[in-house]
Amino acid sequence: MTTSLEFLQRLDxxxxxxCQHFQPDNPGKLIKIQRGAGDSHHGGKSVFILEFESGWQLVYKSRSLAVDEHFQELLLWLNQQGTHPPFKTLKILNRGDYGWMEFVKAQKCTVPEEIERFYQRQGGYLALLYVLSATDFHFENLIAVGEHPMLIDLESLFHPHSHEATTTAAATLDREMIADSVLRVGLLPQLVWANTQAAGIDLSGLGGAAGQVTPERVPQLEKTGTNTMRIVRRQVVLAGSQNRPTLNDREVNVQAYTPAITQGFTDVYRTLLQHRQELLKILDIFEADDVRVVMRPSRSYALLLRESYHPDVLRDALERDRLFDKLWIDVQNRPILSQVIRKESLLQRQTEIKDTINNTEKELKQILSDIQKTIIRASATGNIFNLELRNPGI
Structure with missing residues (x-):
């Protein structure tokens, strides 16, 4: 509730x-607010997508958009150099600890040349993001707008390197090699979450195709709305996102455009090298910007939280604490993690409290809705108009 009131006050x-910055054409009244889009910020605060009567949409983020704003300035400078296809920029209004962003809507390509330029720009982005030590540009952080790939979450630029492995374990060496390569950015296709039963899935910005099946089984509700409802574990089919371009509503094969990606990377990388001194001066605009440090994959936290709700660890708080002690497993290979585990535990508890509050609010709304449905309504003559039962088969 506090977050919603804060958002509405800021909007007002x-x-x-x-209106001056984005110049919408008679937006009309605010008719819809979508909450929970994208990653949460600052203690679980959500991203809001606003829709107005005219169809115009606007994005609100409860974090500083300074790094996003300065990235647009960097793109404008880069567009003035070299001969690569120019990058499209976004309108951003940064307000310090929050901000407003132009809504990005996916669009299709209509001619093959647009697909070619799309992947040239992807190659160019790969070069730029590699130089900026960026990471986490997976399929949900990119939207295909015709021939323009649009990066919509830029808080993982300038990600610090931590070459501190204390062992020569193969997994550690692999991680270090990836951290020093273009794979670190997250745009290039690569399989993750592989296990003995599955080869893994591709969540990259260039890949991330719909129809992939999760390697592990995840809890799902079965027979919902009945008295035999239960939780089962099964693999889930991923829906995909809007990161892949389409040619007249048809998917294209990214591998067929490898030369375009390579050309785009080469052109932009050479441009950055040629203007290296000027680039270093321009990067000063990012000096005071807040960025996000990804200490672990988000999946690690999600798995721990999900398993922490199993009855076997909810009967005794000590058992649940033992489960969260798994956060220490990788410390021997990455000692820096020991400095953040306490913070991770506090954030986990904060997340749980917020989830409990949100779930309670949803349950109360459902109860009120159920009460309304079970009220027996009759006319003046005593005839019942309507009676809805939750389990009519009983």
Missing amino acids: DDWEEI
Whole structure:
């Protein structure tokens, strides 16, 4: 509730400046707010997508958008150099500890040349993001807008390197090699989450195709709305995202455009090398910007939290604490993790409290809805108009 009130107050305070900056054409009344889009920020605060009567949409993020804003300035500078296809920029209004962003809507390509330029730009982005030590540009952080790939979450630029492995374990060496390569960015196709039963899935910015099946079984509700409802574990088919371009609504094979990606990478990388001194001066605009440090894959936290709700570890708080002690497993290979585990535990508890509050609010709304449905309504003559039962088969 506090987050929603804060958001509405900021919208009211900034509305005049929003209209001046984004220049919407008679947006009309606010008719819809989508909450929970994208990653959470600052203690679980959500991203909001606003829709107005005219169809115009706007994105609100509860974090500083300074790094996003400065990245657009960097793109404008880069567009003035070299001969690569120019990058499209986004309108951003940074308000310090929060900000407003232009809504990005996916669009299809209509001619093969647009697909070619799309992948040239992807190659160019790969070069730029590699130089900026970026990471986490997976399929959900990119939207295909015609011939323009649009990066929509830039908080993982300038990611620090931590070459601190204390063993020569193969997994550690592999991780270090990836950290020093273009694979670190997350755009290039690569399989993750492989196990003995599955080869893994591709969540990259260039890949991330729909229809992939999760390697592990995840809890799912079965027979919902009945008195035999239960939780079962099964593999889930991923829906995909809007990161892949389409040619007249048809998917294209990214491998067929490897030369375009390579050309785009080469052109932009050479441009950056040629203007290296000027680039270093421009990068000063990022000096005070907040960025996100990804200490572990988000999946690691998700798996731990999910398993922590199993009855076997909920009967005794000590058992649950033992489960979270798994956070220490990788410390011998990455000692820096020992400095953040306490913070991770606090954030985990904070997340649980917020989830409990949100679930309680949803349950209360459902109860009120159920009460309304079970009220017996009758006319003046005593005839029942409607009676809805939750389990009519009983």
